[in-house]
Amino acid sequence: EAGVTQFPSHSVIEKGQTVTLRCDPISGHDNLYWYRRVMGKEIKFLLHFVKESKQDESGMPNNRFLAERTGGTYSTLKVQPAELEDSGVYFCASSQGTGKYNEQFFGPGTRLTVL
């Protein structure tokens, strides 16, 4: 069974440009999460989808970030326009079902560098 995949693995862009990150969760997983790790800091929650619906986007830094999950399958995270402080590693995770605990399976991350 394929794990969580993310594309691209690395992205280097100029300040002010737009970047779109993609996440493909494990097939059948309704829950999809985005996290971000800025260099040297902790991994922080950005948002949570259940199928195509955003359930919690309390961790989104500002309105330059837009996440979508059309059809409840893969998800995209767009940053427009990118700023220097957006640099970091963006992780996607997915889990099955709801309830007290469902293990989250993480992708390898996308390393974003904004110059």
Place this chain on the structure above:
Amino acid sequence: AQSVTQLDSQVPVFEEAPVELRCNYSSSVSVYLFWYVQYPNQGLQLLLKYLSGSTLVKGINGFEAEFNKSQTSFHLRKPSVHISDTAEYFCAVNLILTGGGNKLTFGTGTQLKVEL
């Protein structure tokens, strides 16, 4: 609010020596606790978890952790490390979200470097 503290950003250790990676947490509710490991160029992998029951939890690759409620700690240990254990280790606590699903709050990570 929940938070996780990993005081050691880097831990160097010789192969076959024991190691302890420290984690302290704060939470106003009952917690689920986790250790994740990230090997170079890979995603986060669950090492072990504490949900309830026995406070000593065993995970993969010979790691174990002990939940100590009075000290709000969840330290990770391994009696004898191997070169292949070189990786970054993250402690995390779990918050159940209103709409279902779980939100993980992570510490800043501890880089374990095993040397010959």
